[in-house]
Amino acid sequence: MVEVLNVSSLSKSFGAIKVADDLSFQLELGECLGVIGPNGAGKSTLLNLIVGLIRPDSGRIILDGSDITGLRPHLRARRGIGRAFQIPQPFPHLTVYENVLAAATFAGGMHEDAAAEAAIEVLQLTALFAKAELLAGGLPLIDRKRLEFAKALASQPRLILLDEIAAGLTEPEVARLTEVIGGVKAGYAMIWIEHIPHALRAVADRILVLDFGRKVLEGAPGEVMDSPAVRRIYMGFAADDVA
Numbered sequence: 001m002v003e004v005l006n007v008s009s010l011s012k013s014f015g016a017i018k019v020a021d022d023l024s025f026q027l028e029l030g031e032c033l034g035v036i037g038p039n040g041a042g043k044s045t046l047l048n049l050i051v052g053l054i055r056p057d058s059g060r061i062i063l064d065g066s067d068i069t070g071l072r073p074h075l076r077a078r079r080g081i082g083r084a085f086q087i088p089q090p091f092p093h094l095t096v097y098e099n100v101l102a103a104a105t106f107a108g109g110m111h112e113d114a115a116a117e118a119a120i121e122v123l124q125l126t127a128l129f130a131k132a133e134l135l136a137g138g139l140p141l142i143d144r145k146r147l148e149f150a151k152a153l154a155s156q157p158r159l160i161l162l163d164e165i166a167a168g169l170t171e172p173e174v175a176r177l178t179e180v181i182g183g184v185k186a187g188y189a190m191i192w193i194e195h196i197p198h199a200l201r202a203v204a205d206r207i208l209v210l211d212f213g214r215k216v217l218e219g220a221p222g223e224v225m226d227s228p229a230v231r232r233i234y235m236g237f238a239a240d241d242v243a
């Protein structure tokens, strides 16, 4: 087992609001940690703490054995943290290939042939190869989501952070995106915030439940999703709604 991320006793408050409250968890290579919790629970804040956009009040973040708690965001990115957002933001006037190539070059620090090879490999992994020459701005939402994920992969990450990447997709599209994410996860450590329970069930190895910045529960997806407390309090639906 290779530990990629170790978060210990991470705390952060904005004024009187605790957005991270003594959070600790670990993540190994090939593992996907799903993160759920109600609106305002601190899920995006956790990712912002990990990428360095927000500094914690206390606690430590260790990536691949090195303490990155004090590092600035661009230096953390260089250590191998890639992020994909809910709203994809490709360069619309560049092709799909050029977008991924730009990520491999500028975020991944690769040059010429190596960047081109990496871009092609990522396009294949994300089922975008056939669309490589299309302009990113004209893609349907599912392909823009794939491209968002492809750009994160092209940045040569060890740790991939996914922030509600499946939001806004139809059911069949969620399944297609989930297949892509599940297909590559063995090579990375992943944290995936998502409000779609069955997407997390399909890919996540563990699920961490946040509320008011606190870890309420962490465990196997079935166990966590089937917990009456999670169904009622944190996800706002009744037991029978979960597939």
Ligand SMILES: Nc1ncnc2c1ncn2[C@@H]1O[C@H](COP(=O)(O)OP(=O)(O)OP(=O)(O)O)[C@@H](O)[C@H]1O
Binding pocket: 014, 017, 019, 037, 038, 039, 040, 041, 042, 043, 044, 045, 046
């Ligand atoms: N920069 C900031 N300054 C002050 N308060 C903030 C800041 N960023 C986040 N917050 C507050 O921290 C709390 C947690 O926000 P966060 O976006 O992390 O929640 P979330 O779990 O991701 O919610 P959602 O599911 O709605 O995206 C919220 O109350 C939010 O208003």
